[in-house]
Every structure is written in structure tokens, then in C-alpha cells.
Amino acid sequence: MLDQKVYKYLRGTATSKEEKEVQDWIVSSDQNSKRFFEIKAEYVAATMDDTHVDIDPSYHGIVNDNNSTSRNSRRIPITILKSAAILAILVGLGFIFRDTILDSHTVPIIPGDAIILQLENGNIEVISEGGAAKVLDSEGNVLGAQQGSQLVYKNNGTSKEELIYNTLTVPYGKRFDLLLSDGTQVTLNSGTSLKYPVQFLKRKNRQVFLDGEAFFSVAKDSVNPFIVNTNQLNVRVLGTKFNLSSYPEDQVVNTTLLEGSVSIYNEQDTYDSSNASLLEPGFKAEWNKYNRQILVEEADIAMHTDWLNGKIILRHVPFKNIVKKLERHYNVKIVNNNPKLDEELFTASFDIETIDQVFKTFNHTYEMDYIINDRKIIIN
């Protein structure tokens, strides 16, 4: 729990109360300070690739380049863009709200861009961002509640014998947090669904089912392993932090480890240390669905986890793989009629850019003939 506050503190998004809490924790012992400095150094290292800074004016300021033309920076402060985005979301929600009210006498229509929670009995609930949804069981007991952009499940210590599952589905263009009843923190990326028990059973593996990409911060429990089942693959951990990307349309399943250790093994096998690949922090395991091989190599952590901060980082990625990422991140449809472009490699990072700006940037390097029509982009 505190880890999360530390990251908020580092990002500068902590409330003043949280800020004080983190600071007090840091100064309360040398051990805490050490831990914080380590996290902070890693955080700073990960932000080094951010290129928000407009460097041309600064450079010319130093060497007094006479032939440089002074250019006005067109950079819009991020805060303004953020407010605009929030406003856009609010306006959007307003429409959904109005439509729901007006149509309330008919069968409710679930908007395609809604976050959806499917309950054990098959009922579907729409989770609105910033809402306060409650998850109840069949007897009306509260299992969990929404807190802002997070759905929190309580551990109410019941000795139920049967696992009850919920499934959370996050559409393209959105992300959502989940706190499971054992304290495991999961962030779901766009276009992802996760099926999980509302309450884990004692003396039983903690197992969840992933379709898409998520970042797991698994609560330590050395007795009951946590297993993520995905696309022919099982990822088994005791308590650790890792990113797992397993979109059905991707050729590979990537498991990237930040802390602790994880074992990866074929879904059909039962776990045994001899048939599993063990991963060390800083490494990733790439499972190829077609030749069913696992490739373990050192990972660029930032590239695999920066989606948590709303970014897309591409390093030497073929265009055909970028298309899907952009579709998910921006909730758009991209049709590429230029097969030559598919294999072109690109390196870039995007965060606050609009999809128009993204395509303008691509166009700088590789001239492409494209049309953006609302949510559809056609490349010829």
C-alpha cells in the first residue's frame, strides 16, 4: 500500500496529507530512507527518457548561434491539456448519463467504451469513472466498492468453500485499478479483461485469468502462490511486481519482472520447478505462441511499464505491432493498406499527444498517405 503512495509522492500527485505521511515514513528510520532513495533513483532513471523539454531555445541560448531563428515554443502546459482531457471526459459522461436517463424505460444499452464488471450470476454493471459503485453478493453483502479509479475488494474472512468470480473489462482508451481481497494490486491496461475470485480461499492457490495486459503487485503469501493464467501460459509468483502482456492478437506473451521472482510454465503442466522458467528482476520472458518457445532476456523495464503513466514507448518496433498499441491506447481503428510500411521499425514515445499529432510525427520520418476520419485512420 505504501509503495503506491511513494510513487504518487514521486510523481507529485500525492495529496498534502499523503505527502506528509510518506515524508514521515522516510525520515523515521535509516532503513526506510535507504529504501526510498533506491525507489527514487530507479524512478528518476526511468524518467530520463522523457523528452518534454524543448531543447532548441535552450541550446541556442548557450552557444549564441547567430543563424538560428528564434522560434516560439508552441508547447502547451500539460496541466491545461489534462484539464481539457478531464473536461472532455466529463462532457462525454454527461452524454452517457443523459442517454441512460432518457432511455431508462428501454433495455439498457452498454456503451462500447464503458468499463464493465460482470458478476458471478452473469449480471453486468457499468463502472463509471469517478463513480462509487458497490459490488454485492447474492445475499446483498458488500464484497467491494469503487474508490475513484479503483475497485477495492475487502477481505471479510468468510470461510466459504466455493470460489466466486467477477470479471472486470476495460475498453480501448481506458485503464483501471483493482485491489483484490488478498491485497494484490492490479492495473489493467486498455482492452483488457481479468477474471478473479472476489475472495480467495485459504490453503488454495490464488488464481486469476488474464486477457490483455496488466501490471501486478502481488501481496506476499509464501504459502499460497499467486498464479496468472493466460493464453497457454501460467505465471506463478509468491509476492512480487511484474507486468504481463498477453493480448490475443499479439504473437508473443511478455512477462517483465521488476521485483522478486516469477516462474513461467505451460498451462497444461502442473507446476514443478523443473518444467518452469524462473525469471530474475530486470528480465523478461517472451513466450511465442506459435513455436511455443520461451525466450528470456534483459528487459527495458520502462518500455514495458510506462503505459501505467499513460505513455506509449516504442523502441525499434515494426509498424504492424504499433498499430494495435495505438488502437488500444487511443480507441481508434487503423486500416493500413501499405504492406511495405508494416515492417518499418520506429522508435518514439508518446504521452499527451493526440492521435493527429502522433500521425504527424510518423509522417516526418516516413511519408505516409493517411486520412483521419473521426475514429478511423486509413493509410494508403
Place this chain on the structure above:
Amino acid sequence: MKKGRTNINNELFLSLLEKGEKCAFETLFRLYYTKLVQIAKGYLVYQQEAESIVQNVFLKIWENKESLGEVSNINNYLYTMTKNLCLDQLKHEKVKRKYIDNSYRLKSEIQYKFIHDEAASLLLENELEGKIIRSIELLPEKCKNIFKKSRLEGLKHSEIASQMGISHKTVDNHIAAALRHMRFHLREFISISQ
């Protein structure tokens, strides 16, 4: 270092800097500026000062370029200088803020300890060098070689042409392509001109 690997402490590159070659200086600036700004932000209490501090770092390097001959590790040099200027800034702020701002005190106390933490420093310095090398290494083979020869070793287009056994025109084309490529691949390079 193995032959062919990128080495930012390349003697030729350092001597180009020492001679005041604008092209080498610009390369250094474009490779390091934004990364050092992020590091400075990590060290300061008032992050908005970060850019002006890093600009001062480069200003000092440019002004004292003649003494660059004594530098053996440019990465360490840039990192240490940034860190020292940040420390000066923290001290300066401390005097100014001492009696006014309570919430500032705790924050600056933590930042002081952080800037003096050796493990964190080591990690940051190594990460910085790794990222710089990787950002060059990530370029496609041809672009990378030409970039290294032209920017880090300061070879003229005609020299590259005879070394690689290709025509002058081909080198021009490759460099144009490399720059076009870098403009996107490394956004830091956005206005490198030929």
C-alpha cells in the same frame, strides 16, 4: 571497450570538444540535456529550476572547454557537475527559506540525504551512461556508423566516403537518411543540421 561499440568517452570526441567544435558540443548537448534535466528535477525541491541548472552546466563546459582535455569520463563529469550545481541550489534555497516554510524543511532534508546517497548516485550515473549508449546503439547499423564517424569522431563526409569505399554522394544520402531517421528515433536530435 570492444571495437565497434559506442564509447562516449572516445578520445577523439573529447578532443573535438576541447577544440570547440560546435558540432561535437551540439551532439553532447542533444544527447545529455533532457536526461540531466530529469536528474536535476530529482535532486531539487523546486523542480522548475532544473532547466536553468542544466543550462549552466553546459554553459560552464562551453566556457571551460580548453580544460576538457583533462576529463577522462565525460559522463561522470556531466553527472557530477549537475549534482554539484543542484547541491549549491539546495543550500541557497535553505538559507532563503529557513524561517518561513515548514513543509519545505522536511522536503529539503530528504533531498539533502538523497543527493548524498552513494548507492542512488551510482545507479543514476550508470543508468545515464547506459541510456546514452543505447540511444546511439538503437540506430540502424548504417545510420549508427555514419553518425559515429561524423558526429563522435568528427570525420568529414569525404573522409567517410574514402574510408567506407563509397561515393561522396552516397555518404551525403546516407547522412540525410540517418538524420531523417534520427529526427524521429531520437527526438533529442530534432534539428541536427548537416
